[in-house]
Amino acid sequence: MAESDKNEIYLSPSPHFANGVTTQKIMSVVIIALLPECVYGVVIFGIRALITILVSVAGAVCFEALFQKLTKHDITVSDCSAAITGILLALVLPPTTPVWQVLLGDAFAVIVAKGFFGGLGANVWNPALTGRAFLFVSFPAALGASWLDPATDAVSSATVLSQIKEGSFIADSGTYLQYFLGNRAGCIGETSILLILISFAFLTLTRIIDWRAPLTMVATVALLTWATGGDVLMAMLAGGLLFGATFMVTDYATAPVTGPGRLVFGAGCGLITFLIRKFGGYPEGVMFSILIMNSLSAFLNKLTVTKYGYGRRAKKPVQARKTVTSFDVKNAEKEASK
Amino acid sequence: MFTFKGGIYPPEHKELSRDFQITDAFPSSKTVTIPVTMGGAPNECVVKVGDRVVKGQIIAQSDKYMSAPVHASVTGTVKKIEPHMVTGNTESPCITIVSDGSDETAYMTPLDPFSCDVKDALKRIKDAGIVGMGGASFPTHVKLNPPAGTEIEYVILNAAECEPYLTIDYRTLKEDADKVIDGLAIELRLMGAHGIIALESNKADLLGVLNDAISKTGYGDDMEVRIVKTKYPQGCEKNLTLALLGREIPAGGLPAAAGCLISNVGTVCAISDAFRLGKPLIERPLTISGGACETPKNIRVPVGTNVGDLIPEVIQLKRGEVAKIISGGPMMGFAMTNAMFPITKGTSGVLFLTKKETYIVDESPCIGCASCIRACPMKLAPVMMARTIRTSDFEQAKKYGLMDCIECGSCSYVCPAHIRLVQRFRYGKNVVRTRTAEAKAKAAAAASTGGTK
Numbered sequence: 001m002a003e004s005d006k007n008e009i010y011l012s013p014s015p016h017f018a019n020g021v022t023t024q025k026i027m028s029v030v031i032i033a034l035l036p037e038c039v040y041g042v043v044i045f046g047i048r049a050l051i052t053i054l055v056s057v058a059g060a061v062c063f064e065a066l067f068q069k070l071t072k073h074d075i076t077v078s079d080c081s082a083a084i085t086g087i088l089l090a091l092v093l094p095p096t097t098p099v100w101q102v103l104l105g106d107a108f109a110v111i112v113a114k115g116f117f118g119g120l121g122a123n124v125w126n127p128a129l130t131g132r133a134f135l136f137v138s139f140p141a142a143l144g145a146s147w148l149d150p151a152t153d154a155v156s157s158a159t160v161l162s163q164i165k166e167g168s169f170i171a172d173s174g175t176y177l178q179y180f181l182g183n184r185a186g187c188i189g190e191t192s193i194l195l196i197l198i199s200f201a202f203l204t205l206t207r208i209i210d211w212r213a214p215l216t217m218v219a220t221v222a223l224l225t226w227a228t229g230g231d232v233l234m235a236m237l238a239g240g241l242l243f244g245a246t247f248m249v250t251d252y253a254t255a256p257v258t259g260p261g262r263l264v265f266g267a268g269c270g271l272i273t274f275l276i277r278k279f280g281g282y283p284e285g286v287m288f289s290i291l292i293m294n295s296l297s298a299f300l301n302k303l304t305v306t307k308y309g310y311g312r313r314a315k316k317p318v319q320a321r322k323t324v325t326s327f328d329v330k331n332a333e334k335e336a337s338k
Numbered sequence: 339m340f341t342f343k344g345g346i347y348p349p350e351h352k353e354l355s356r357d358f359q360i361t362d363a364f365p366s367s368k369t370v371t372i373p374v375t376m377g378g379a380p381n382e383c384v385v386k387v388g389d390r391v392v393k394g395q396i397i398a399q400s401d402k403y404m405s406a407p408v409h410a411s412v413t414g415t416v417k418k419i420e421p422h423m424v425t426g427n428t429e430s431p432c433i434t435i436v437s438d439g440s441d442e443t444a445y446m447t448p449l450d451p452f453s454c455d456v457k458d459a460l461k462r463i464k465d466a467g468i469v470g471m472g473g474a475s476f477p478t479h480v481k482l483n484p485p486a487g488t489e490i491e492y493v494i495l496n497a498a499e500c501e502p503y504l505t506i507d508y509r510t511l512k513e514d515a516d517k518v519i520d521g522l523a524i525e526l527r528l529m530g531a532h533g534i535i536a537l538e539s540n541k542a543d544l545l546g547v548l549n550d551a552i553s554k555t556g557y558g559d560d561m562e563v564r565i566v567k568t569k570y571p572q573g574c575e576k577n578l579t580l581a582l583l584g585r586e587i588p589a590g591g592l593p594a595a596a597g598c599l600i601s602n603v604g605t606v607c608a609i610s611d612a613f614r615l616g617k618p619l620i621e622r623p624l625t626i627s628g629g630a631c632e633t634p635k636n637i638r639v640p641v642g643t644n645v646g647d648l649i650p651e652v653i654q655l656k657r658g659e660v661a662k663i664i665s666g667g668p669m670m671g672f673a674m675t676n677a678m679f680p681i682t683k684g685t686s687g688v689l690f691l692t693k694k695e696t697y698i699v700d701e702s703p704c705i706g707c708a709s710c711i712r713a714c715p716m717k718l719a720p721v722m723m724a725r726t727i728r729t730s731d732f733e734q735a736k737k738y739g740l741m742d743c744i745e746c747g748s749c750s751y752v753c754p755a756h757i758r759l760v761q762r763f764r765y766g767k768n769v770v771r772t773r774t775a776e777a778k779a780k781a782a783a784a785a786s787t788g789g790t791k
Binding site for chain 2: 007008009010011012013014015016017018019020021022023025026076079081119120121122207210252253255257258259301302304305306307308309310311313314326327328331
């Protein structure tokens with residue numbers, strides 16, 4: 001008997017190697033990228049933001065586990081995807097959202113938007129945004145009608161985007177800086193453009209997210225705003241454009257996977273955001289633009305790059321070889337001597 | 339540095355065996371189990387049980403052009419002719435020969451490759467049973483006789499050796515550079531082409547050895563050494579032509595369509611031996627490595643040596659640590675059920691991997707991260723191929739590149755959900771091929787009955 005027979009031998013198709021990256025690791029990196037936004041949200045909006053975030057994460061994880069238990073599936077909350085949905089939902093809610101509404105949003109996100117469609121990777125619409133959309137249309141008074149200003153701790157109804165819409169916004173350089181740094185009214189995680197840019201850089205450098213869709217989305221909004229004579233800088237700083245572009249447009253399951261598909265996806269999100277902001281009934285359009293484009297992802301996946309063997313480089317121009325080798329000469333001499 | 343887009347950077351693990359000189363080894367059982375067919379059309383056995391055969395004597399052959407004869411790799415008696423497990427865990431007819439310890443050989447007479455006729459040279463290569471020794475085992479005389487109208491401008495010696503662990507091409511180049519250059523020169527003479535030796539940058543230390551060997555032979559104007567980036571699958575011929583020459587081999591075409599011919603290091607050595615010594619391809623060097631190997635090494639064995647017969651005299655294993663036995667490299671090799679399989683002309687290595695080295699985990703759902711798209715060296719969309727295969731939409735899978743897949747395994751390597759993508763693609767290709775063949779047969783049947791109606 002060969003000695004190897006004493007071992008437990010495994011069989012599997014090639015390759016017999018993996019780089020060790022797992023779904024859980026990717027999700028953990030995304031959570032790390034979201035932490036600065038969470039911390040800053042708590043810093044400017046206080047304990048209410050902290051409660052919202054914690055309740056949202058706990059709710060999302062519990063609802064997913066509960067749903068999987070009831071539907072007799074393996075409980076997979078350890079992959080951290082439900083936790084991310086929880087964090088994302090909290091970060092796109094105003095800090096004044098009642099706790100029970102947060103939980104309702106969680107339930108809608110992980111059960112209706114994700115679980116019903118087959119769970120991780122099978123959902124069509126971004127769960128966190130679907131949860132938010134559900135709350136947005138169900139409780140318009142709590143979401144979007146009034147905003148907490150961290151500077152004064154007072155509630156006001158006007159935001160820059162609504163002012164822009166009404167034409168009453170007057171720009172001054174201090175406002176831009178304030179909006180860049182993030183000490184302003186808004187959803188918990190969307191206010192600091194600086195931190196979002198840091199997260200974006202981190203996620204792009206770790207190759208967790210692809211730059212394509214975020215870039216085309218922001219570029220499209222900027223271009224269209226510029227073309228219609230709007231305030232390009234404020235269009236990018238105010239509202240949830242950059243947050244959405246960094247964390248929502250890059251959602252794996254609900255965005256296209258192909259490079260060209262992602263470019264078009266981002267551009268579509270940008271276009272719809274602009275249209276809603278400019279002509280729609282709401283001051284902000286990031287949420288609906290992404291949800292609408294989510295529906296098109298499956299179609300956008302048909303856009304692919306040219307495969308190897310089909311492109312320009314495969315159609316080699318017929319050309320004479322540059323150099324005559326000594327073997328050519330020898331062969332020719334041999335032919336001649338015959 | 340020359341390279342291509344996509345690909346992966348797996349740990350190389352070449353340090354395990356790269357400093358060990360190639361040593362000759364012989365199975366302890368003095369028995370070899372030689373598959374009747376190793377590349378090309380199926381051969382017919384020309385010996386009987388009980389026959390005495392001499393090392394170098396033809397024992398199986400076919401009259402088909404697209405075939406390569408098989409020779410006895412030891413002198414002795416034919417014991418059995420019956421199916422035996424071979425690479426791929428399938429049974430294939432094999433000739434078992436027990437050596438009688440004699441040194442008798444039946445080689446062909448040496449032939450000068452530079453003065454003989456091209457026809458004779460190709461015949462010599464066929465008679466020597468030479469096939470591609472990188473794994474695909476394509477008959478070399480067919481490769482060196484490209485279809486009319488295609489001009490071979492470059493012969494690329496593929497010394498990239500991009501599979502982790504394997505070091506046999508490296509050792510061969512280091513120890514036997516003269517023979518490699520001679521073999522390459524023979525190919526160049528037959529093709530009237532320019533030669534490029536492609537080395538991955540992790541083997542750049544061979545540059546001096548090779549340049550010396552080239553200048554010694556005076557072929558300096560006809561061949562050059564080029565360094566390509568260390569990256570998997572740099573050694574795939576499609577990626578090699580793209581990296582070195584900026585040319586793609588057209589889909590479904592041969593490298594000849596891009597004016598290239600790609601040869602393996604072992605193959606050119608065998609060509610040199612066939613002319614200079616008259617020796618057919620009856621032995622091959624290979625790497626024995628992996629974390630479960632006590633002493634990883636490079637050995638040269640007679641073709642047909644059962645790997646199990648080398649244990650424990652030649653291959654010492656760590657007790658109880660072997661989790662996978664792989665014939666070939668870790669990216670494209672086959673996992674075997676046990677070590678009792680013969681080393682064939684195309685076996686470049688045998689690996690014994692520990693559970694920690696290989697990955698043994700369950701699949702989880704695809705999250706659509708598109709890592710596979712980024713890793714694909716053929717610019718395909720593996721995730722979409724897998725999704726369309728799942729819904730049996732093979733037409734769409736073809737559009738995503740199913741039939742262009744080279745099964746290099748880069749996509750599976752990076753998949754965070756550990757989805758066995760390559761296996762899915764093999765299945766998908768198989769279905770498509772079967773359906774195409776059925777459709778063809780149906781059309782032919784319809785055409786023949788159409789006339790009688």
